[in-house]
Amino acid sequence: MDAVTYRWIVFVHIFGVFVFLIAHGVSSGVGFRLAKERNRERVAGLLDFSAASSKVMMLGFWWILISGFVLGAVGDLLSARWFWAAIITLIVLAGLMTPLAAVPYNRVRTILGLPRPLRRRRPAAAADGGTGDLNEALSKISPYPAAIVGFLGLGFLLYLMLFKPF
Numbered sequence: 046m047d048a049v050t051y052r053w054i055v056f057v058h059i060f061g062v063f064v065f066l067i068a069h070g071v072s073s074g075v076g077f078r079l080a081k082e083r084n085r086e087r088v089a090g091l092l093d094f095s096a097a098s099s100k101v102m103m104l105g106f107w108w109i110l111i112s113g114f115v116l117g118a119v120g121d122l123l124s125a126r127w128f129w130a131a132i133i134t135l136i137v138l139a140g141l142m143t144p145l146a147a148v149p150y151n152r153v154r155t156i157l158g159l160p161r162p163l164r165r166r167r168p169a170a171a172a173d174g175g176t177g178d179l180n181e182a183l184s185k186i187s188p189y190p191a192a193i194v195g196f197l198g199l200g201f202l203l204y205l206m207l208f209k210p211f
Contacts, residue, residue: 085157126211
């Protein structure tokens with residue numbers, strides 16, 4: 046493959062990273078605001094705002110993964126350890142975000158009777174769905190663990206992509 050075509054594939058890959066990060070930034074910002082918010086309607090609005098970016102975020106995630114594999118194949122990188130370390134890191138990050146962010150936010154969504162992102166059906170509201178349950182669920186939300194794990198993971202991915210250490 047010629048160098049110009051390869052650079053275009055790199056461009057497409059990096060553009061996918063921007064798509065993912067911009068869409069994911071919405072949910073991250075919502076997480077920091079939810080930690081302080083207790084008004085039921087505003088909490089619901091914030092969660093709806095976050096869910097609205099989920100489809101674009103998932104598009105970006107798959108865009109990164111697919112274009113990364115294309116780069117690995119055309120760039121003869123499939124035998125490079127750093128390439129597989131990056132894939133594993135991306136999968137581990139996605140797996141860590143579920144217990145750190147998705148589970149607590151989905152608990153709040155259930156209390157409010159809101160659908161989970163990427164799902165169409167609204168779940169039945171929790172048994173009492175009262176303010177006490179909502180405040181308890183919101184008090185368990187801390188955006189910092191997910192933000193720290195995400196920030197460190199992205200830094201490690203950037204290190205792998207730029208320095209190709211092994």
